[in-house]
Structure formats: C-alpha cells, structure tokens
Amino acid sequence: MKVHVVDYLIIAIYFIFVLGVGFALRKRVRTSEDFFLSGRSIPSWITGLAFMAANLGALEVMGMVANGAKYGMLTNHFYWIGAIPAMLFVGIFMMPFYYGSRVKSVPEYLKLRFNEATRGVNAISFAILTVLMSGINIYAMALVFKLMLNWSMDMSIILSAGVVLVYIFFGGLTSSIYNEVLQFFLIVLGLLPLAILGLMNAGGFSGLAARLPEGFLHTWSTLAKASHNPMGIEWMGMVMGLGFVLSFGYWCTDYLVIQRALAARDMTAARNTPLIAAVPKMLFPFLVTLPGLLAVALIPKALEGNYNLALPLMLQRYYPSGLLGVGLTALLASFMSGMAGNVTAFNTVWTYDIYQSYIRPRATDQHYLWMGKMTTIVGVLISVATAYIVMRFSNLMDYMQLLFSFFNAPLFATFLLGMFWKRATPWGAFSGLVSGTLAAVGHYLLTVIEVLQYPSEMAGNFYRAIYAWSICFGVTIVVSFFTKPRKEKELVGLVYSLTPRIRREGVPWYKRPLFLAIVIGALTIILNIIFW
Amino acid sequence: MRKEKKGEQPGRFLDVRIPIGLIFTLFGSIMVVYGLWGSKEIYHRSLNININLWWGLLFLLFGGVMLILSRRGSS
Secondary structure, eight states, X not given: OOOOHHHHHHHHHHHHHHHHHHHHTGGGOOSHHHHHHGGGOBOHHHHHHHHHHTTOSHIIIIIHHHHHHHHGGGGGHHHHTTTHHHHHHXXXXXXXXXXXXXXXXXXXXXXXXXXXXXXXXXHHHHHHHHHHHXXXXXXXXXXXXXXXXXXXXXXXXXXXXHHHHHHHHHHHHHHHHHHHHHHHHHHHHHHHHHHHHHHXXXXXXXXXXXXXXXXXXOSSTTTTSGGGSTTOOOHHHIIIIIXXXXXXXXXXXXXXXXXXXHTBSSHHHHHHHHHHHHHHHHHTHHHHHHXXXXXXXXXHHHHTTOGGGHHHHHHHHHOOTTHHHHHHHHHHHHHXXXXXXXXXXXXXXXXXXXXXXXXXXXXXXXXXXHHHHHHHHHHHHHHHHHHHHHTTOSOHHHXXXXXXXXXXXXXXXXHHHHHHOTTOOHHHHHHHHHHHHHHHHHHHHHHHTTSSOOSSHHHHXXXXXXXXXXXXXXXXXXXXXXXXXXXXXXXXXXXXXXXOOOOOOSSOGGGSHHHHHHHHHHHHHHHHHHTO | OOOOOOSOOTTOOOOTXXXXXXXXXXXXXXXXXXXHHSOSGGGGTTTTOOHHHHHHHHHXXXXXXXXXXXXXXXX
C-alpha cells in the first residue's frame, strides 16, 4: 500500500481544521448549558446532520460495508426498517416531550416522569454503555491506520483520542456538533467515488447482479423462512426485533442522538432534527451496502474471511493517491464523530444525572462547567482503556448489538408507557426497567450455555431484544396497577394525554414535521418495493 | 449590508458553512493540482480516470457553494 505525501497533507489539514473549530468556539462556552446543550441555539439542518453523523461511527461505516458483503441487501433493513420509522416516530410523537419539558438529558426525563431511582438506573447503565461504545470507535480506527499507514496501534489510539479530547474540551457540544457536520460531508463525498468506480468496473447494476450469489440484491423476498437467507432470520424477527424494539429503543431513547435534537433552537427545529437526519439515512445503503456488494463481486479473493476489512480493501483497490487521502480522512472522520458523540453524551449524563444529583447538588454553574470539562478528560481516558479491552474480542458487531439488547430494548418499553399511558407509576417503571434488563442478561446466559439456540448471533440479539422489551412492558403494567401513580398535574408536558397539542407552528406547511415525515415515509416504502 | 454581532454572546450560532467551505476548497485545490501535475500512472487503479482532477473540481464547486451561502446567510 503506497501512501504519498499528498495523502498525509490532506489528513494533516483535516486535523488542523477539526482542532481549529474547537479552538474558535472556546469563547462561546461560558455556562454549563453552553457546554452541554450548545445554549439551545442551533438551526435544524445542522442538528439534523449531527444527529445522523453522531451515529456514523465505526459500526455504521466499516461494519455496514462488512454486513453488505456478508448478508447482501438484507443489510438495508438496518436503515429502512431499522431506523427510518423510529426516526419519524421520535420527531413527531416524542420530541414534544423531550424538548417541551426542557430536560437536559434522557435520564432527567425519567426523573420528572417517574422517580429518582428510575433515573439512577438509566443514568448509570447509559454511562457504562457509552464508554464501552466509544472504545470500539478508537479501536476500529487504530486498526485501519495500522493496516493502511502502518502506524502502531498505540500511536493511532493516542492521536485520535487526543484530537477528540481537545476539541470537545474547548468547544463542548457545539464543537462536537460542528465537527459532526463537517465529518458528515467528508464521509459522503469521500466515499461516494468508491460506489461510482466500483459500479463502473462491475458493468453497472446488471453486471453487478450477474456476479453476486442468488438473493443478494433482495431485501424482503428471502425473508419467508430463516433458512432461505444468510442472516438466519425470518420476517417476524426482523420486523419485531430490529424494526420495532431495537430500532425504536436506539433512536427514541439513546441520549447520544437525542442530545443533538435538544440543542436545536426551537420546538419545530427540534422535531425536524430526526426528520432531516432521516433523508441521508434513507440513502446511506448506496454508500455502504453497495461497496460491500461490490467487494463480493470484484475482489472476492482478498475478501475471503476478511469481511470487516471490506471497506479499507476496496479503498486500496480503487483509490489513487490524493483521493486516497480523502478516503482515509472520511474514515477518520467517521471514527471521530462516533467517539465524540459518545464522549459528549457521557459527560452530560455524568455531570447532570450522577454528579449533580447524587454527589454534589447545588454547586455553582461554573463548577458544573468545570466538572464537564474534567469528565471529558476522564471519559476519553476510559474510552482508551476500553479500546484495549475491545481488542481482545474478535467480533465487534455482535458485541455491540448485544449491548443494545441489554440496555436500550427494555428502556423503550419504559418510555412508551411513560409518554402514552398516564397510569404508569414510578415504581412500575423502575421494576419494569430492572426486570427487563435482567431478562436480557438471563436470555444471554441461556444462549451461552446453549439452552437456547439461534441460527446466527444476530437472530439471537433480535429475539433477546423482543423478550427484554416484552418483560419490561408487562412488568411495568402489572406493578403500575398495584402502586400509586403520580398526580396528574405533575405530569403536564410529560404525558401525551395531559399535554396540549401544538396547534400553530408559525412555519409554512412544507417545513412542518408531519409533512416531512409523510414524504420520507413514502419514499422509504418506494425504496423497499424497488429492492424487494 | 452585513450585521456583525460583536461581543460574542455565549452559545450564539457561528456559521459552520465557513469551515466546511474552506476545507473542501482546500482539498479540492490540492486534488486538482495533483491531478494536473502529478504522476498519471496511479490512475490505472481508478479505471484510467483522472479521478483526482474530476473529484477535486467537484470539491471546489461544493466548497465554493458553501462559502457563498455563508456570505449570503450573514447579510
């Protein structure tokens, strides 16, 4: 692999810009709300792209190309059924409560709606989840740089972690969001030539189809039976596990993405944030699944047993120096935006939901700002430590879906009941959340000792999510009937039936959330039909 | 007429289109220069297309549009 001076020059310029943005924003960060929520002042197109990019970490880019090579167009389900419906739902139905109640974080909503204990469970489990996730980003990045530039693992880890630390330390969430927008454009424009060159080389879509195994270009037609497709899942598990529980659990409750919408400047901007993000999300399969399919068709030998490296291998094959630097920068950008998203969510939840709530309440705002900055340093250090732990695991994708099925799947049941059923009680929510999480752990242990068996790890993850969700849902309802609900007047603005509808939004019809959601939903259905 | 809001109110929106425009203009220029004067042998990888030149021009266009929009936006 030849990397020239021009490639290094492009990478160096990127680093300078990223640091420069953080540095330029440092004077704008005066209060803790500036640091953690960007002073709630950002236009929706920016928060929308950041919403999308915070989720564009290592998993999204490298992992989905790998999935494309392994499972074919079934991978598109992670977007079309596993993201879009949930993103529309959070924008239309849930954002009014998140943004309208002026909470600073997702756990804080749980405190207002239920009680301190429910918030505590969520804050702690979320803090653990985020640092484990951000370690994966650092590790994946170090892996690519070792492969392509021959840098040592330690040097790659220290460099990437150091840059993320500096820009968040100075600019807080604003800096993270701005860099995410920059990274979004770099990822899209840096990886697009790969799909174009690959398609040209394969002889267009028909040429590609001729070189692929049967069924690789279909999303639904192979889902009738688990044995008919490489993922080992039938449509029920796909729709309920991925499309409903895992997807809604992630997009509707994961503070990493919600935090971007909370930084928006008004209610309409906050509601439009996930809807704007849904547009590029809908089209992303062409940027990630397609190169994975192309890798199967064009470089089958190099790919043998190396699915995780499908993307870097394709870059090596098709990108000459110059463009290669841009391609590497795009990868770098994806890892950094993924990691920064985790670190900013971690420092906010730690500072507001753990430190301010349980360790030191009633300190000055300046103290919490200072704490946020210190937590950024600690968060990055823990991420580096987890990167070295993650290094010992062989399969990162399964590990990540495993974490989601533990934490996010039951949480979504808690939110659904909390927002749409006013009778749900504080202790109902608490016991549901705890038993849902324990159910996921128990289910996992049963698969480890092989009492329960699934055709693939992914199928096991989907079903574990369904069980965890159902148990949380059921336990919350049952316990709620035996415990005391909160007074209705305390729940105004937090529960659907007790909150006045938003009537006039003061924006033209084509900018209204409902209109955007209908258009995006229709386009997604059309894409599903085309690639049936 | 440009309204310069000075005194940097905390949390006020700084135009993100400026850094985006600058970085794409810079990357585009480097790729175009490299595509025009660099070695041509490297393009057998990209199916004999001088991808640096063409994609660099696209970057320049995108960067330019971003910079123009940021000028407009602030007036």
